[in-house]
Amino acid sequence: MLYSKLFGKTVREAPSDASTISYKLLYQGGFIRESTSGRYFVLPLGQLVQQKIIAIIKDEMDRAGAQEMVSPVLHPLELWKETNRTKTTGFELMRIKDRRGAEFALGGTAEEMFVDVVRKFQISYKDLPFNIYQFSSKFRDELRARGGLLRVREFIMKDAYSFDADESAFKKQYEVMSKTYSAIFERMGFKTIKVESDNGYIGGEYCHEFVVESDAGETTYLTTGDGKYAAHQDVAVFKKDGKNLKEKLEPLKEVEANRGTTMEDGVKLHNKPLWQQIKDVLFVDETGRFILAIIRGDYDVNEIKLKHLSGAIDLRHATNEEIRKKINSEPGFISPVKIKERLNQPQITDERTKKIQLVIIADDSLRTIKNAYGGANKKHKDLFNMNIDRDYKPDVEGDIALAKEGYSTVDGKKLIEKKGIEVGNIFQLGFHYSSKMKGATYIDQQGKEKLYYMGCYGIGIGRTMATVVEKYHDEKGIVWPEAVTPYHVHVIGLDMKEGSVKTQVNKIYKELVDKNIEVLFDDRTEVTAGEKFSDADLIGIPVRLVVSKRTGDKIEYKKRDSKETKLISLDELLKLTK
């Protein structure tokens, strides 16, 4: 490729909203341009990189037995209604009507579509397992897009969907996909960490993110020094050590508590440890139901875990007015003790008047302490010696605690907090979709209809490209790994107004192209040597060759990741580049 004719040349200025180094370099190098916020043009140089990424993913997916296909981008909305995802998607779903009034969702993920195409066939156990995938445009109506390719509103994603006869068959599939993902990212030069994470709007019971450690990332995860445990903060579990378990139960008593409303105010007033206090957080879910989360005072509530345990889709904090008027309690003084007896239920309950619903969800850390203290549901009154089972009974008990750096894993290793970029994810879906969609079945050996067991597997192409740049750059520009570089060799012609140099450099360019080596040839005549060198550093192709008056019949050879240059002959070059 002649650089003079390449569409998308380097520029000196950085984009004003370049919050990440990858955006800055991909912009300056001429790989991408923003269309509108969160939507990008991938320019010819960027497209070469994307195609190499796609080819690596395809190669590994096919090797794992997966089959590529394509689904429409517009999904009939009735499919999303079938699985009730029009309401539960975490990203706002984009919808569109055609002129005949048919409603569609712009695909953000395609579980329903793939189930829909599979149920058009009569599948039997002999057809299983299979794994079908596509590369296609996906849409997320994100409120906040970041500058660059790390969080966007439209992107090319590889999304795969697996169909198995049962859980044990699926587990093998999941393991194969996990290995496939590691192999994919390894070929691009990444060490990925497989991080347990939340399944969010996708559904299913467990899933993993493949994360590349990077401060530019948005994923916070907790891991151990040996890397054997790694989990997204949303789902990380930790060991809740017993505190004063040997104490005997003291009688519950109400005390005066002329204090402020924070946990610290309680600690100070009563001169008792924070962990012995009960932390009460009152939420309201999307149906108007109140959810009281209670936890040991030194821990925080993890809203994701709370959502799963409560079945809520959306949570917001209750207002002071709601706490007073509906719950008949007091902000800063809430207590689980007899709270349900206090509720200000409406007097007349016909169909239009809704009764107040309150669910108490307790973190299991409340079993690690005795004789807890905290509010008494009245202003300036506290309770001492609250004990679970005796004084209050939660509706649901489980793990709703937020793990933090410094906490211990269940086997006693210290958790370290890290940041990273999520480049891929794999999801167990189980029967989540097949149980909701009619006809999502196969015929088993006995001739009976059975639900198939599913998984899904995604990789964002643009984000992967950006992650390569986050990991492989220096102060001068990008340093592409061989596997995903747009070109293998960057030829720079200097002094090209001299006939002999021009002939020489053109000959080298032709020889390399004839040998199927991908070459970008900077043939510009009105640009200084300095500009050509800094453009080459910015674009970041692994090998730079310079031909000039000074190099004679030799070629100056330099690797992008090294400072050393050497003069070599064309023959030596051809050996080196193959």
Added chain:
Amino acid sequence: MLYSKLFGKTVREAPSDASTISYKLLYQGGFIRESTSGRYFVLPLGQLVQQKIIAIIKDEMDRAGAQEMVSPVLHPLELWKETNRTKTTGFELMRIKDRRGAEFALGGTAEEMFVDVVRKFQISYKDLPFNIYQFSSKFRDELRARGGLLRVREFIMKDAYSFDADESAFKKQYEVMSKTYSAIFERMGFKTIKVESDNGYIGGEYCHEFVVESDAGETTYLTTGDGKYAAHQDVAVFKKDGKNLKEKLEPLKEVEANRGTTMEDGVKLHNKPLWQQIKDVLFVDETGRFILAIIRGDYDVNEIKLKHLSGAIDLRHATNEEIRKKINSEPGFISPVKIKERLNQPQITDERTKKIQLVIIADDSLRTIKNAYGGANKKHKDLFNMNIDRDYKPDVEGDIALAKEGYSTVDGKKLIEKKGIEVGNIFQLGFHYSSKMKGATYIDQQGKEKLYYMGCYGIGIGRTMATVVEKYHDEKGIVWPEAVTPYHVHVIGLDMKEGSVKTQVNKIYKELVDKNIEVLFDDRTEVTAGEKFSDADLIGIPVRLVVSKRTGDKIEYKKRDSKETKLISLDELLKLTK
């Protein structure tokens, strides 16, 4: 690939709406499935074909110097407003709002987007020419989609956009693209006819369709026996021979005409030739303007030509009431003579009352006759001896006649009507977009800003696949040409319950795969030989191999397009399949 594990197997029944053979076979063979009307899943077998089609197009585009990139699918609506295409697009544009209220069009074609990305760079004459293209999903809100891939609402299109310094540079580009298109389709086994066509909603002054002759197609074009002239009926021109040009002008006179309202009624009553009558067709355009199209009686009005000559976007026939009340004329008796003096203009014309506008557009065929007859703008009155210039003056004169089979080209060859499938098109755009969009310029040698001169070039991938099937099939199924076949070889194992046969066929499969030959291996054990043979015929892979008890250590070799079978050894096979 093991057929037992392939997703998307053959079925016997045809889709109920299979109006074309390509849809029937692609459905039965397991290449595609409908999602909703006009939107298709491309199954793994179909995707293999699509990828080969894409690779051929990419190879030829790159060879012609074009550069692949990607644009977002959602186009900011303000770009379409900039070129006024929100109103003029022939396909209904699909629009969508995101949750921040930003409006987008779902790309049906991407001229504005490509100009928009180009104007983000400072382009100079040194960067020109360039041609950038993408493969991406396109959307057309068609009212009527046909069953199958020939007319759809969503499809993958290769769309390319060229940028040149001026018209003469563009003409070279257009010629290169024209040759590239012929080469692309030739590699897929098509003879394409380059047909002059209407530019429709794309804009620009001229364009060509690449058409494959086929009765399944929707394109009607007129061509000469030698194929040197080929034009879509919308734009075809023909020779309008002089009739009674030697007659001297007779005085205009009004006569009684107690007749019906058709042209034939006039011919019968006055016993004069049809060609001597004036045909008057009154239209109303999208702004409410009346357009009177007049033409020699033996010709018909071509509405596309009329739109271009009148500048109208939409045309409808005027109602009888409009003809009487507004034009003060009579249906079946309209005449251009003094018609503008008759209009029932509103008495009070303030800003809210619109004056009636009437534009008379005459076909140049009215210069091939003298002393024409026709209506007199009054019921049962006709005029004799109407002559252009003397008795009526059109506002616009030009070619608005519909060409038909049997007419002659300007150089005297007979036009033949044919049907075909439009597989690609190339458009001159000129300054159509660069003049409407701000900053669509380059810096010329003198340092001055100049508009660039554009063209665009499209190929639909799905339609191309369907066209291959329309051209290459027999009564048993598809007969894929080598260049786009999903697999090269279809191996059928029979009697696979016998260990020796199973070993033999597995060995052959492995050998072929190791040699990088693309193999579909029908390894099913519970399917009859007959079913396997008819599946192979339906799917249509060029070479069929059978291994069974009967074939011993040989292999039965058969080409899909031949009846002959032969027994060969594995070595011979490897030579044959290269």
